[in-house]
Amino acid sequence: MGLFGRIKAGLQKTRSGIMNRLEGLFSRKNFDDGFFEELEEVLISADLGVETTLDLVEDLRQKVKDEKLTEPDDVIAALKQLLLDILGESEESLEPPTEKPSVILVLGVNGVGKTTTIGKLAARYRRQGKKVLLAAGDTFRAAAIEQLEIWAERTQSELVKHQHGADPAAVIFDAINAARARGCDVVLCDTAGRLHNKASLMEELKKVHRVIAKALPGAPHEVLLVLDATTGQNALAQAKVFNEAAPLTGLVLTKLDGTAKGGIVIAVARSLKIPVKFIGVGEGIEDLQPFIAQEYVEGLFHAD
Numbered sequence: 687m688g689l690f691g692r693i694k695a696g697l698q699k700t701r702s703g704i705m706n707r708l709e710g711l712f713s714r715k716n717f718d719d720g721f722f723e724e725l726e727e728v729l730i731s732a733d734l735g736v737e738t739t740l741d742l743v744e745d746l747r748q749k750v751k752d753e754k755l756t757e758p759d760d761v762i763a764a765l766k767q768l769l770l771d772i773l774g775e776s777e778e779s780l781e782p783p784t785e786k787p788s789v790i791l792v793l794g795v796n797g798v799g800k801t802t803t804i805g806k807l808a809a810r811y812r813r814q815g816k817k818v819l820l821a822a823g824d825t826f827r828a829a830a831i832e833q834l835e836i837w838a839e840r841t842q843s844e845l846v847k848h849q850h851g852a853d854p855a856a857v858i859f860d861a862i863n864a865a866r867a868r869g870c871d872v873v874l875c876d877t878a879g880r881l882h883n884k885a886s887l888m889e890e891l892k893k894v895h896r897v898i899a900k901a902l903p904g905a906p907h908e909v910l911l912v913l914d915a916t917t918g919q920n921a922l923a924q925a926k927v928f929n930e931a932a933p934l935t936g937l938v939l940t941k942l943d944g945t946a947k948g949g950i951v952i953a954v955a956r957s958l959k960i961p962v963k964f965i966g967v968g969e970g971i972e973d974l975q976p977f978i979a980q981e982y983v984e985g986l987f988h989a990d
């Protein structure tokens with residue numbers, strides 16, 4: 687399957703979820719109050735969030751009125767444009783890394799797909815001819831180090847690890863020094879998604895962030911928060927908490943292949959003003975795509 691095929695397949699559930707309902711709605715050809723109310727329902731159920739949906743539908747209502755739109759195709763085009771306006775600021779990808787080494791810190795609650803995303807990113811940078819080093823900063827979960835080790839082997843990346851239970855900040859400090867000594871281009875830092883409690887995780891991440899800056903002035907160059915698209919609105923709350931521990935530079939939304947509610951991308955872009963840089967559309971090594979707003983919106987509306 688080609689790359690575009692993968693994106694389409696990955697968004698299949700979202701597309702059929704939103705599209706099936708929108709199709710019925712737009713076939714009515716009557717853009718009255720009932721139409722806008724139903725549109726609100728569809729968008730909220732697609733995970734755009736209440737606030738985003740209300741604003742969006744209000745804007746659409748205004749546009750339909752101002753521009754005297756009566757054709758379904760024109761109203762759909764207007765809706766797409768409004769979505770693109772929201773996503774516009776998030777159309778900013780993460781490549782190629784310019785500093786050497788570039789340090790990328792990857793955060794997120796347990797199970798969202800941090801380690802898998804690091805593996806996919808490593809593969810991507812390797813394809814670009816970069817020398818990659820993975821830092822095993824999740825020392826809390828028993829199998830975490832071995833999991834990263836497997837990705838290092840698969841992608842022919844270097845790995846720096848300490849023992850289970852070691853201080854994550856010390857692991858990452860060593861990793862950055864090793865990257866400099868070995869001439870690596872990119873350091874991808876894995877972190878734990880869960881400690882004994884949430885407060886201690888946030889304290890640990892603050893410390894990791896401080897230590898990275900000490901090991902290499904200007905680093906980390908990117909702080910990516912990984913969010914599981916299937917968790918819906920809760921992703922917004924997670925992002926706020928992590929952003930306080932370490933200022934985020936970008937988001938990665940994973941598991942878009944597993945949800946009919948891909949609208950969370952739009953809610954996140956609008957509320958957080960943090961760019962979505964990549965989307966995960968499967969478990970495979972190739973299933974990470976740069977987020978391109980235009981493609982995403984077309985993907986949502988383009989029925990096969």
Ligand SMILES: Nc1nc2c(ncn2[C@@H]2O[C@H](COP(=O)(O)OP(=O)(O)OP(=O)(O)O)[C@@H](O)[C@H]2O)c(=O)[nH]1
Nearest residue numbers: 796797798799800801802879940941966967968969
């Ligand atoms: N379908 C699908 N599954 C994914 C995607 N990304 C990750 N996964 C799966 O999600 C599960 C958890 O992924 P991990 O990478 O281990 O998540 P993590 O955030 O590192 O988890 P912890 O280390 O426990 O905090 C694995 O089974 C992955 O294969 C995606 O884009 N789509």
Ligand SMILES: [Mg+2]
Nearest residue numbers: 800801824830
């Ligand atoms: Mg992990």
